[in-house]
Amino acid sequence: MYILVTGSTSGRFRVQELDSAGAATGLDRRLTTPEFLALVRERDHDVVRWVWADTARIYPVVLRGNARVARCHDLRLCHVILRNSALTGGSVLANAPASRWDAPTAAAAEPAAAGATLFEMDLGAAEYDGVGHDGAGALPDDALAEFQAQLMAIRTCSDPGRLRLLLAAESVGALIAAEMQFAGLPWRSAIHDSLLTAELGPRVAAGSRPARLEELAARIRADLGDPSVNPDSPPELLKALNRAGLGVASTRAWELEKLDHPVIEPLLRYKKLSRLLAANGWYWMESWIINDRFHPEYLPGGVVTGRWATRGGGALQLPKQIRGAVVADPGWSFVVADAAQLEPRILAALSADTAMAAAGRGTDLYAGIVASGVVETRAHAKVAMLGAMYGATSGESGRLLPRLARAYPRALALTETAARAGERGDVVSTRLGRSSPRPGSGWQDDQARASEAGATTADERRARSQARDWGRFTRNFIVQGSAAEWALCWMAEIRKGLTALSAPAEDTGAAVQGRTTRGEFEVAPHLVFFLHDEVIVHTPAALADDVARIVTEAAGAAGRLLFGDFPVDFPLTCVVVDSYADAK
Template identity: 65%
Template sequence: MGAALPEATGQNSEVYVLVRQASGGEFLLDTLDDAGTPIAEPLRLSPAAFSSFVSSVEPSSAAPRWVWEDTAHVYPALLAGGIRVQRCHDLRLCHVILKNSALTATTDLALAAPGRWDLASSTVNDLAEPRATLFDFDATSTDDGADESALREFRRQLEAVASAAEPGRLRLLLAAESAGALIAAEMRYAGLPWRTDVHDLLLTRELGTRVAPGVRPEQLEGLAQRIRFELDDAALNPDSPQDLFKALQRAGLAVTSTRGWELKKLQHPVIEPLLQYKKLSRLLSANGWAWMESWVVDGRFHPDYVPGGVVTGRWATRGGGALQLPRQIRGAVVADDGWKLVVADAAQLEPRILAALAQDPSMARAGRGTDLYAGIVSSGVVETRDHAKVAMLGAMYGATTGESGRLMPRLARAYPLAIALTESAARAGERGEVVTTRLGRSSPTPPPGWHETQARAYDPAATGTDERRARSQARDWGRFTRNFIVQGSAAEWALCWMAEIRRELTALTRADVPPAAAGEYAAPAAASGPPGARAPFDSAPHLVFFLHDEVIVHTPAVHADAVAHIITTAADTAGRLLFGDFPVDFMLTVATVDNYAEAK
């Protein structure tokens, strides 16, 4: 088998190439159809030959879907060689979904005893450089005879999907999850453009001149002195929650914690400097000079994302705080000379997802072409936008007291289908049942202790305390499942959104695509890459940042308008993939800027 791959003959006409590592560092490549049946003789390739093979087949429109154990381990080495792939199937990520989905609960994969595929999907790579070797991504499955081989696992996954009641949902979810793994690896490799000189200036403006580790910068020390003065405690360490808690109580403040949300409710001269101290202290510890030196390399911040790291399918990070970049330092995210940042975020994403999930036409209509909360107000449901936001958050997160509780009946009358959906999910959780997102990710069952508490409440000898504890735990789990379906489905929309953006950005500048195939935006000749940029991203627009409902694309300025168009169109496409022709708008705010701070 050379650069040309045989065609599959199955229902989906899909060609898969399963990549495994053989003993001695060579790679075994099995070309399979969509039933996992071999359609060519296996290949055994050296690492260099493997890279050459991938490079030779990827430009083709018939490029296969690469199947491997863990994208985070194998893909960085290909990227380091300037090689991108169009599609993959990440066995570990897909295993987690299929193992726990209610749609595949009766399959062999779901019923099997826990094995190595149930372990954590990957380990932390070196923070400064992507992995430059392919030798250890699949160390436990060495040859065809290895226990629970990758081939066997892949076939079990195909069988689990095929036997599901709605296999199309799961196929889309697995493809989106795997695309997310590719995107995460690419964003980490390419990096977010970052100016350390600007970062230093921003920190100095907020904190004062840089000082030695362990010493408070000027602004923090000044605030610490004010806190000590207001609390009449010259020895107080405001970084110690225990000492601070005692000092607040000695000052006559009825606090139960030192959390900011509780302090904001109090009236005392110490509150203002204390809240400011907390804010600046977080900046110093999370994104101060030490962070800058650890995470910014050659003018790039390399975020270490963990796709599917949260049980709802949201991403997490292993370090660097990519999901929590504070506004004070966003001005350090600066496009390279001749480049732009196209920043887009989806407005009121979760409420719009709820409207589509519930197929609630009234709620969808309230957000059509406008701010959803403003649309709720104009529909006469509540008086102000703040009321609309509070009520909607209460519906999705289960708030039943205060302003949210007061407004919920109005929301239920106006949007009965949407509210009924969240209430149904909450009741399921209270009974210990699972709920499932639009594409098929299911919530976990409550832990054994939860069931024990519920059973104890029904014991004839149960006390009032037992009953109250059981009700409280049931309500807590109900709030979790209430939000799970919304947040999880929103995460699926975001994955489809990013996958579509990535696909269209690739088509925009792919050399073998005629200009007409990219719409009205034709790619100019490639330019030399800016300092800090890495092939294959040194001259092409590419995703560099993701935060739940927000993306940033770093692009040559000549492509900026095309990129903005791609991002907007991709949001519509993601909506259709998940919800068909249901008329819900996914509104975006899109800004083309020179630095991230200008987008807000």
């Protein structure tokens, strides 16, 4: 059973009960916010899936009303998947003219030519244009028609089971993202301040350098023999380095690390501390930490592969220097878990390479590859595997890849096939059916120009380079995207297990002194952080062992959802700590 939730210009919610085909069954009411919340509490105990335009807009209303829902269908997120999936390529939805539901960003509309930016294409950050919107954030004119079109696309696709699981996982991921933002990650501003002071020196006025950075700047100037160089200015710094005879093309850390000169050590240290100040310094702390909680805005499906992104706050890049500020509440603990060698294990399962799966059974996968005699060291195993998944063909990775291919032919054949598809401009798809975008019109034009009579050597070289770059993208798309699907299923299973573990207390509206009320998140274990293959659950200390069991068992359940009984392990490092700094 579905309940479609839209809004109206009067500020009320419109709710319509729908059958499995999306047809109205009679219930069609307009409710005030309190009435809507009462309906959620009453009906969510049924087997019902709430359908709405955008979880990020409507679900916070539910959470602020001290309610939750078990499952939903996010029309915006599901539209993106169904619009672009190869499984639904023949559907009416996939071939319809662009509409407000597409709302593409520039990156989504015209993918970059190649390179690491391919994996950062932002598909989830686009805002609607506001036309036809109401206070509830719905699209009342066409939400029902859109939902019916999505159901039809699923029913008529070549593998509806895979897509149904993907859409359910994507939608529950949106619920989890909203819940994590609402609950917040415990964060102690006083500790953060002390950590910054220890690293940078006492706080100074905006626009001034803290003492540690000023000391390093003085050393950099002295070592370069340039009393005026500004280490915060890459052009100035590049000129000074070259005047000192270092002959560098950029000021990137990886290039500086190759050099032997007295300035390198203070310069690298300066860059690291400068990043800390800019990304997570005092201004960041005052902007993002509210009542000892960090509330980042997660963007499910925000990256083209299905990985999450964030809008502001940098939640996906919390440096080790400040993790000591992430401290559980008194009487509570963190359960911190991350999946070991997730992407290589996903590759083994995707390709049904039983030899690779066996290498990681009950042990570190890279150590298992060494034990199998494929390579000599764990470092070799890791670099070879990264080469297989990202297309590195030179250096140590290129030397080791043939050995990996002989040992695990099915896995390497899968990535090679995906790379060749990308080089042709074809799409590839993840385990559950999320498909890669096609390269943009500039890429297509360059490929066509290189095959025309009279094409120059430069034309052909550019086309080959771009084709290889796109092939590297599709090579990893299937692995990274399928790993993102596993992570969504993992979190969904964790959420379900936590809900079963601890029913909320009756009085979930009681505020904790000094903090905004967070409903049942005040009393029950809940997810507070997610980063690709890592989660943090904030839990009453007495339930920590039970939570750790749930998190661990959820990893196995996610593997079975995606790969059935294929014998691949998804082991976790799972620890119970009071501070995030103690997790690793």
